[in-house]
Amino acid sequence: MNQPGESLRDRKKRQTRAALERATVTLAAERGYDHVTVEEIAAAADVSVRTFFNYFASKDEALIGADPEMAPRAAERVLAFPADVPPFEAYRRTVLAEITDELNNARDLWLLRKDVLMQRPDLLVRAFATSAESEQLLAAAVARRAGLPESHTYPRLIVAAGSAAFRCAVTRWAQDDGVALGDLVGEALDMFGTGLAHAPSNH
Amino acid sequence: MNQPGESLRDRKKRQTRAALERATVTLAAERGYDHVTVEEIAAAADVSVRTFFNYFASKDEALIGADPEMAPRAAERVLAFPADVPPFEAYRRTVLAEITDELNNARDLWLLRKDVLMQRPDLLVRAFATSAESEQLLAAAVARRAGLPESHTYPRLIVAAGSAAFRCAVTRWAQDDGVALGDLVGEALDMFGTGLAHAPSNH
DNA sequence: TGCAAACTTGCAGTGACTGCAAAACGATCC
DNA sequence: GGATCGTTTTGCAGTCACTGCAAGTTTGCA
Numbered sequence: 001m002n003q004p005g006e007s008l009r010d011r012k013k014r015q016t017r018a019a020l021e022r023a024t025v026t027l028a029a030e031r032g033y034d035h036v037t038v039e040e041i042a043a044a045a046d047v048s049v050r051t052f053f054n055y056f057a058s059k060d061e062a063l064i065g066a067d068p069e070m071a072p073r074a075a076e077r078v079l080a081f082p083a084d085v086p087p088f089e090a091y092r093r094t095v096l097a098e099i100t101d102e103l104n105n106a107r108d109l110w111l112l113r114k115d116v117l118m119q120r121p122d123l124l125v126r127a128f129a130t131s132a133e134s135e136q137l138l139a140a141a142v143a144r145r146a147g148l149p150e151s152h153t154y155p156r157l158i159v160a161a162g163s164a165a166f167r168c169a170v171t172r173w174a175q176d177d178g179v180a181l182g183d184l185v186g187e188a189l190d191m192f193g194t195g196l197a198h199a200p201s202n203h
Numbered sequence: 204m205n206q207p208g209e210s211l212r213d214r215k216k217r218q219t220r221a222a223l224e225r226a227t228v229t230l231a232a233e234r235g236y237d238h239v240t241v242e243e244i245a246a247a248a249d250v251s252v253r254t255f256f257n258y259f260a261s262k263d264e265a266l267i268g269a270d271p272e273m274a275p276r277a278a279e280r281v282l283a284f285p286a287d288v289p290p291f292e293a294y295r296r297t298v299l300a301e302i303t304d305e306l307n308n309a310r311d312l313w314l315l316r317k318d319v320l321m322q323r324p325d326l327l328v329r330a331f332a333t334s335a336e337s338e339q340l341l342a343a344a345v346a347r348r349a350g351l352p353e354s355h356t357y358p359r360l361i362v363a364a365g366s367a368a369f370r371c372a373v374t375r376w377a378q379d380d381g382v383a384l385g386d387l388v389g390e391a392l393d394m395f396g397t398g399l400a401h402a403p404s405n406h
Numbered sequence: 407t408g409c410a411a412a413c414t415t416g417c418a419g420t421g422a423c424t425g426c427a428a429a430a431c432g433a434t435c436c
Numbered sequence: 437g438g439a440t441c442g443t444t445t446t447g448c449a450g451t452c453a454c455t456g457c458a459a460g461t462t463t464g465c466a
Binding site: 086087088089121122125126128130132146147148151152153154156157158160161163164165167168171172175176184187188191192193194195196197198199200 | 289290291292324325328329331333335349350351354355356357359360361363364366367368370371372374375378379387390391394395396397398399400401402403
């Protein structure tokens with residue numbers, strides 16, 4: 001018995017991963033990130049500590065909910081846009097689409113993460129460290145769209161700009177209330193698109 | 204007895220810090236970052252493990268040689284440019300000046316670091332996580348130059364772009380041989396300055 | 407010389423993370 | 437409805453980064 005692409009096993013794995021992510025975020029939001037041990041997280045998700053580390057390489061990763069499928073999916077998205085969409089624009093739309101999806105699926109978790117990240121901004125950066133290979137994958141996709149070699153600086157900068165935009169946006173999102181995260185990311189990416197050389201006026 | 208700004212104590216502290224940094228980088232380059240323990244590093248620098256952690260909050264920090272004086276110094280530099288230099292340009296020149304200084308003082312260490320970072324690119328990102336407060340400080344300086352409130356996105360993006368540019372540049376520097384790091388960083392910052400919307404042609 | 411402040415050190419403890427080998431579990435084939 | 441095989445979970449023992457604390461040592465200064 002085996003639905004194409006979703007066996008019992010697969011379903012259980014997704015559930016376990018989700019439970020661990022959720023436990024990490026909620027506990028961290030309640031008591032503060034480093035007043036929660038992996039042992040407690042594992043207990044809350046009803047698995048052993050060792051299993052926690054089978055799913056996430058670190059506590060940091062679990063907090064951010066690092067999803068191994070995200071990078072390949074995003075890369076596909078980048079490549080799927082019609083040929084006349086410029087590479088930066090394709091990347092921009094991909095990022096915004098991913099964020100929209102993510103917030104639709106797990107807005108509550110992000111609201112909790114916000115609280116955690118507000119107190120420990122470094123976790124945001126640290127969490128992105130994991131994604132070195134993900135960045136590589138995305139950069140390759142952007143490079144292909146741009147007709148440039150993978151080794152070129154441009155696609156890497158685009159991807160790095162995406163991380164930077166996201167980081168800044170989350171930081172602001174955590175401070176200002178009532179702004180949509182997607183809007184903030186979009187705004188930041190626009191600035192990267194048009195260039196930082198000219199300062200915006202202080203209206 | 205006390206030269207203005209450089210007592211015996213201060214000198215010793217700088218020496219210890221430098222010795223720890225050097226020991227970390229050389230040992231990591233020789234054997235690989237995670238085949239070196241803090242205990243060994245401390246021994247090589249002739250201090251106790253506990254002292255290591257009095258100087259660096261983590262092994263990562265020691266590898267990168269995180270300098271607590273760098274951020275304030277850079278902030279001063281940003282503010283020191285004549286008033287007609289636009290904020291992004293001031294930041295750009297500051298970054299390039301810092302890199303030049305750093306390479307002049309410790310080029311050998313950076314060549315070793317290059318090897319380590321080539322094998323563990325995530326360390327570069329992780330090391331930048333430490334500097335959350337440094338970024339804050341720099342962003343404030345840029346904001347002041349731009350006549351914008353500290354909470355504005357623009358100065359934060361500039362600083363984030365600086366990190367991104369540096370990261371990308373080091374990565375390329377580690378791969379291509381015979382390029383100057385400063386040039387790579389300058390090139391990347393120029394792209395951020397003029398905007399990423401238009402892809403460079405593949406000559 | 408002697409006191410106070412700043413540094414260094416050892417120690418004991420916590421907790422993240424890993425490798426390994428055994429047990430539990432799910433898929434598959436007869 | 438097993439027997440079997442690959443996958444996942446688990447416990448366990450061990451390593452190592454990192455912390456707080458309470459001496460001990462060194463430096464700055466009067």
